[in-house]
Amino acid sequence: MEIFQGLIDGFGIALGANNLLFAFLGALLGTAIGVLPGLGPAGTISLLLPVVYQMGSSTTTVIFLAGIYYGSMYGGSTTSILLNLPGEAASVITTLDGYQMAQKGRAGAALSIAAIGSFIAGTIGVIGLTFIAPPLAEFALSFGPPEYFSLTLVGLVLAVFLSGSSVSKGLLTLALGMILASVGLDPITGKLRFTFASVGLQSGFDFTTLAMGIFGLGEIFYNLEQSDVMGTVTTKIGRLFPTASEWVQSRWAILRGSIMGFVVGILPGGGGVLGSLASYAVEQKLSKHPEEFGKGAIAGVAGPESANNAASTASFIPLLTLGIPSNSSIAMIFAALLIQGVTPGPFLIVEHPEVFWGVTASMYIGNVMLLILNLPLVGLWVQLLKVPFNILGPVVVLLTVIGVYSTSNDVFQVFVLIFFGVVGYFMRKFRFEPGPLPMAFVLAPMIENSVRQSLLMSRGSLGIFVERPISAVLLGVFAIMVISQLVKALRSRKRSAAI
């Protein structure tokens, strides 16, 4: 009953004029950046972090930023289907069959099944969030520093293992994020770390500056190398709704994708990308006509598009219940909550019920908004692709500069921003996935504090991490992950040696 009461209260909050407006703006902006290749949800949320300082209400802030995140999952399919160009990473797999459908004059059906699937999956995801998050948060109330250390460790390493890119590069990025987070005054000992006599570095790096540099500027510098970031839409959209037979082929794919995306989304690192890839593989395996995949199979659009939406909603569960961001976009929302003075974690539902229930209820509303925004207005979104990069690029650069300057009134922070922009550029050049860096940056203080507190509690005994059951189970999961990764590496080495 408490859940239903919370949800009713949440709708009362989410239906307030201001929150409704920001849910709409978030959904609108999210769809727009999903459509535009080259600027993902993490980059956009990082650009908007300075605005968060002015917003006042933590509930409105998260409603707005969450709308951007799940809205981008809806919009990402548009360019994948029409241009063979994914608007964001989770829509890469949609290009395989979506673009083929467009080539056969079925772009409208592909776009509508992506939007309908996204709506169903998004709604299933929010229902899951409504019923799973409160008991999970209650369970997490029993966590102490050793459990938090083990949970954060597992979360970060799982994020690297599931990201799909090189494990060594992922771990390197994590460690870099931790070192960057340690710059400045150590709050416990009062020692200055890595400041090299610079007064500007004494308070450490600001998350907003780091995120805007790595994701905003870094992306722009990298895109400058590409001659044509935007494509040109020549495909006709055609009839918007799927035929009865296409609907029959899609309905189970949508349901399977929703459930699979939701389960994967709860895991750290298992955001939309992994969900959509897993769904595509399953649909191809279950299909009576697997040979049609890659040639315009509608289930190859319906499943992955549903999965990435369910995953994006599910990724709010570890954030709002455990205080663990599961991907870089969620790490930005984590930082936004901290800016508003709200610490995400198991106490959030008890101490700030308006944030949890308001955001959850707004997701139900946001999904309806996105269905309306994406189906009839698809032609309008396609027009966005006509914005040339010579306008979009410098506008983003100026937004990052004024954003960083306005939060500190210190030009030194603009130089720090440029430094992180260069770091972000070279990370992309050397094929590093920048996602784990902001996650490690926001979680590093929690790791450091929980280790120190645990060791103080145990008077220096490392046994505390394995003597407590929850921590021991989590470390067991960590050990299994590391061993399986080593076995996988050894097997692939043997295989390549045999070839």
Added chain:
Amino acid sequence: MKKHDRIAAVTLIVLALAAAYYAYAELKLGTLRVPDSGLLPFLASLVIVASSAVWLWSLRGPDPEPRPFWAKGAWIKPLLAVTFLILYASTLELLGYLPSTFIFLGLWQFLVERVHWRRAILVTVLGTAGMYLLFVQLLGVYVPESIFGF
């Protein structure tokens, strides 16, 4: 690409070893009972050293696809963008927001994007005015003033 990846991996190993030494010698690791400020950076530096070594190990052998780090002339635009951005940051408080933004946008349009001069002037003027109106006039964001008082 392998050559550049190897250089990057070795550079990271050297930098991480320096960071580990700094954490050990300057910040101190403390004891297990009372860990000091250097413990987390020290462990993180070791992870970087180990990960970079694995990366370096994976790069052994000849490069099957030797290609340059930058395609022909592809480094020019990012380099110009960074240079103009440093110039912009350096002149922001000296000249004020409006003139420095105007110069930055102009340089970007003429030298980074190299669009037609009419389009460049249009984007520079409208872009500067648009950003000023949006942030300064509408949102009331504080920006450094120019000698003309705006």
